[in-house]
Amino acid sequence: MRNYSWAYGIFHWIVHYFITILIISLSGMVLFPLFIPIDFFGRVFQVDIGDYLIGLVLASIVDLDHIAVLRKFGFKKVVFAQKRLVQPLHNFFFIAVSAILSAFIALFVSKDLAAAIFIITAHLLWDIFEDVLVFGVSFRRWEKTWGLDQEELEKTYNEFLSIEAEKPKKQSRVGKIGEKIRERGGKLRERLGRKKAANTTETTS
Numbered sequence: 001m002r003n004y005s006w007a008y009g010i011f012h013w014i015v016h017y018f019i020t021i022l023i024i025s026l027s028g029m030v031l032f033p034l035f036i037p038i039d040f041f042g043r044v045f046q047v048d049i050g051d052y053l054i055g056l057v058l059a060s061i062v063d064l065d066h067i068a069v070l071r072k073f074g075f076k077k078v079v080f081a082q083k084r085l086v087q088p089l090h091n092f093f094f095i096a097v098s099a100i101l102s103a104f105i106a107l108f109v110s111k112d113l114a115a116a117i118f119i120i121t122a123h124l125l126w127d128i129f130e131d132v133l134v135f136g137v138s139f140r141r142w143e144k145t146w147g148l149d150q151e152e153l154e155k156t157y158n159e160f161l162s163i164e165a166e167k168p169k170k171q172s173r174v175g176k177i178g179e180k181i182r183e184r185g186g187k188l189r190e191r192l193g194r195k196k197a198a199n200t201t202e203t204t205s
Contacts, residue, residue, distance in 0.1 A: 004079045004135070012130065019122050020059040024051055027115035058119045065089045068148055072157055083137050084156045086144045093145040095124045 023029070034050025065087040066078070073081045088094075098121040106114035131137035 004076060006075070009075070015126060016059050016123055017056060019126060020055045020119050021052065023115055023119055023122060024048075024055045027111065027118075029055070029112045029115040031112050031116060054116065055119050058116060059123050062089055062120055062123045065148065068153065072153060073160065077160065079135050079137070080160060081156055082131070083135070083141065084159070085148060085152060086141060088148055090124060090127055090142065091145050092142050095121060095128070095142075098124070 029051050030048060032050040032054055033048055034053075035046045036049050038045050038047050069081045069085060069087075070078060098117055102114045102117040102121060105117060128142055131142070132139060
């Protein structure tokens with residue numbers, strides 16, 4: 001299981017936003033048309049910036065259910081928490097609901113609105129792919145359909161604290177440098193002591 005780092009976090013969101021832009025571009029979604037001209041090497045393109053902004057907001061808002069976990073555990077330990085906790089929106093039930101709703105709206109209401117809802121489905125599909133294949137999280141977490149429980153959050157946090165307490169404390173870089181300096185100083189004093197003893201012996205002789 002890989003650790004969640006800032007670099008991977010940036011990659012994670014690049015993929016989310018790339019999928020979102022791809023869905024909007026391929027579907028031709030137009031809900032809030034706000035076209036601006038963009039000059040690209042002499043060719044002017046009309047880009048619907050309004051709908052891309054809507055798509056990016058939809059792709060981001062799904063992760064609001066992570067806020068409680070992030071506040072409790074911090075960025076680097078979010079995978080530890082998510083392997084044990086259930087999020088209100090990140091589960092098979094919500095994936096199914098959003099996918100079915102998107103299909104139903106596409107057939108009977110509006111393909112543009114259906115594309116917008118499918119952005120949420122695509123977001124969750126990437127998250128589950130990442131959880132299982134990148135972070136080694138079990139599918140079992142996604143099978144549960146209830147939301148984040150405060151008692152469960154506290155229990156997981158206490159488990160995290162007990163695991164951290166059992167780990168040997170890592171020595172800081174400053175401590176390691178100081179230890180090396182002391183070690184080298186000891187060896188130098190030892191050499192000087194041997195030389196002094198040898199010189200004393202020679203003088204006595």
